[in-house]
Every structure is written in structure tokens, then in C-alpha cells.
Amino acid sequence: MGVWGQGEAGVRVPMTILKGNQLQQIEVVSADLRNFYRLQQYD
DSSP: OOGGGGSSTTOEEEEEEEETTEEEEEEEEOOOGGGGSOOOOOO
């Protein structure tokens, strides 16, 4: 399940990352997916 599959925008998403040779637990806050796409307008 991806970040955006965790719920509405603004939810905390737990992640495990590898930094060097150590695993670290972090949390990121999701954002509205539509903010990441630039919509084109056609006349």
C-alpha cells in the first residue's frame, strides 16, 4: 500500500528507511495527491 492509500491527506504514514547500514523508523505526513500534478487548461 502506498502513502496515498493510508487515508485522507494529512495522515501520518509510518516508514522504515535504510540509512547507511541501519534501519530507522520515521513518519511522514501525507499531502493531497492533486497538489503534485499540474493541471492543464484548454480553451
